[in-house]
Amino acid sequence: MTPRKETVKNPRVRIAPSPTGYFHIGTARTALFNWLFAKKYDGKFIVRIEDTDKERSKIEFEKDIIEQMRWLGLTWDEGVEVGGDFGPYRQSECLDLYEKYLHQLIEKKRAYYCFCSAEELEIKKQEMMTRGESPRYDGSCRNLSADVIEEKLKNKIPYVIRIKTPDKKISFNDMIRGKVEFDCSLFGDQVIAKGFREPLYNFAVVVDDHHMRISHVIRGEDHLSNTPKQIVLYEALEWETPEFGHLPLILAPDKSKMSKRFGDVSVAEYRRTGYLAEALFNFIVFLGWHPEEKPGEVIKEILTKEEILESFDMKRVQKGGAIFNVDKLNWINSEHIKKLSINDLIEKSLPFLEESFGKEIFTDQKYLKKVIELHRERVKKLSDLTELIGYFFNLPDYPKELLVWKDSILENTKGNIDFLINLLSDLKNDNFTKNQLEVIVMPEAEKRGRGELLWPLRVALSGMKNSAGPFEIMPILGKKETLSRLKIALEKVQ
Numbered sequence: 249m250t251p252r253k254e255t256v257k258n259p260r261v262r263i264a265p266s267p268t269g270y271f272h273i274g275t276a277r278t279a280l281f282n283w284l285f286a287k288k289y290d291g292k293f294i295v296r297i298e299d300t301d302k303e304r305s306k307i308e309f310e311k312d313i314i315e316q317m318r319w320l321g322l323t324w325d326e327g328v329e330v331g332g333d334f335g336p337y338r339q340s341e342c343l344d345l346y347e348k349y350l351h352q353l354i355e356k357k358r359a360y361y362c363f364c365s366a367e368e369l370e371i372k373k374q375e376m377m378t379r380g381e382s383p384r385y386d387g388s389c390r391n392l393s394a395d396v397i398e399e400k401l402k403n404k405i406p407y408v409i410r411i412k413t414p415d416k417k418i419s420f421n422d423m424i425r426g427k428v429e430f431d432c433s434l435f436g437d438q439v440i441a442k443g444f445r446e447p448l449y450n451f452a453v454v455v456d457d458h459h460m461r462i463s464h465v466i467r468g469e470d471h472l473s474n475t476p477k478q479i480v481l482y483e484a485l486e487w488e489t490p491e492f493g494h495l496p497l498i499l500a501p502d503k504s505k506m507s508k509r510f511g512d513v514s515v516a517e518y519r520r521t522g523y524l525a526e527a528l529f530n531f532i533v534f535l536g537w538h539p540e541e542k543p544g545e546v547i548k549e550i551l552t553k554e555e556i557l558e559s560f561d562m563k564r565v566q567k568g569g570a571i572f573n574v575d576k577l578n579w580i581n582s583e584h585i586k587k588l589s590i591n592d593l594i595e596k597s598l599p600f601l602e603e604s605f606g607k608e609i610f611t612d613q614k615y616l617k618k619v620i621e622l623h624r625e626r627v628k629k630l631s632d633l634t635e636l637i638g639y640f641f642n643l644p645d646y647p648k649e650l651l652v653w654k655d656s657i658l659e660n661t662k663g664n665i666d667f668l669i670n671l672l673s674d675l676k677n678d679n680f681t682k683n684q685l686e687v688i689v690m691p692e693a694e695k696r697g698r699g700e701l702l703w704p705l706r707v708a709l710s711g712m713k714n715s716a717g718p719f720e721i722m723p724i725l726g727k728k729e730t731l732s733r734l735k736i737a738l739e740k741v742q
């Protein structure tokens with residue numbers, strides 16, 4: 249076992265996604281921690297595509313993985329699309345390399361052909377389970393003679409390749425979990441390839457990590473049980489093992505495991521619903537990590553990428569599961585939205601605005617800016633914006649009952665709307681400002697009851713139970729539109 253390195257210098261780390269699904273939050277987190285680790289210690293971040301699963305790997309998923317990593321602001325020093333000295337960076341292009349090492353392992357008698365059929369293996373497995381043993385390969389083909397092997401190969405008996413696993417305990421110092429120990433006898437001789445050009449994950453990953461000079465393998469805890477199997481291979485190939493670090497599982501709020509295939513955890517989905525890349529980055533990094541608490545200081549949770557990099561430290565990654573809390577994500581997103589300049593906010597909201605209101609919405613930029621400025625504090629995700637501001641671009645549609653304040657009656661509502669129309673008609677256009685409107689309307693609201701007067705006014709303007717206040721809305725809509733909406737309300741209650 250390699251001794252634990254205390255100081256990290258120029259590490260080479262990687263993310264090795266399998267393109268068998270859209271880029272999801274779990275892989276994004278692994279990518280992000282590796283990226284941070286590389287940046288922090290002046291190392292290299294590598295992107296390798298693990299597409300040995302031919303049936304499930306799709307180019308569309310690979311494209312999504314790359315697109316979303318870029319969107320999150322990750323860059324890589326080597327890997328797919330950027331190249332590098334240790335490629336190819338797609339497993340399907342490395343078959344010659346795997347083949348070479350499979351032959352080497354067989355020649356050195358560290359691996360062997362296994363001709364057992366699936367049916368035979370199943371029977372043996374059942375027998376072991378009946379005896380209360382944990383099922384593992386019984387080693388029938390471990391010591392076949394060269395003649396028998398030759399004969400079977402000549403007769404084209406199907407085979408797989410197994411690694412000889414020593415009956416011993418393997419331990420390693422996990423960067424996050426400390427000492428971890430596994431008893432190899434529990435898993436036995438693993439299949440490492442289905443054929444010379446059909447390597448399986450644990451084998452291909454070891455060959456790649458070695459060839460790409462990976463110094464630290466940082467990945468999700470779901471891979472923890474693969475690590476001893478990979479160490480067996482490092483030993484068989486007489487290669488130095490890298491350091492390993494397993495990030496805590498991401499758990500749903502009820503503490504159940506978040507599923508990889510669970511549609512809405514794909515990064516693209518979050519992007520589509522209006523989460524900012526910097527907010528998602530910020531949120532993801534807190535899934536298992538938080539900055540050091542300094543005495544007398546409150547932990548800052550809204551951080552830029554640069555601030556995260558500044559305080560990032562693997563030692564602060566927790567062992568226990570990280571709960572995925574969507575409310576926290578929404579809060580982080582809203583805080584990042586507040587930090588955007590109005591122009592940036594408009595630009596980032598563009599696809600949402602255009603989809604809901606068409607291109608015309610951008611004709612009056614001044615008006616659009618005022619509307620958005622008024623709502624930015626309430627926006628949790630960019631897609632909320634269109635719902636919040638809809639009434640500024642389309643006449644609101646609402647039932648007349650909504651105009652009636654709490655226990656009031658239609659008759660009073662009608663009287664109050666009528667009163668408002670007269671009151672506001674007298675105001676000059678220039679006086680249609682927040683202050684002036686308050687000066688005119690508020691004393692009347694005190695007399696008639698705040699709710700009695702202000703509620704129907706607000707509903708007439710926005711058509712909503714919850715919206716910005718009437719004194720904010722009126723100056724933006726202007727006198728003409730305000731009066732027109734009040735008249736529509738009056739007609740409703742006639």
Ligand code: GLU
Nearest residue numbers: 264265266298453467471
């Ligand atoms: N291809 C594996 C996955 O997508 C990652 C393997 C590794 O990091 O070792 O889960």
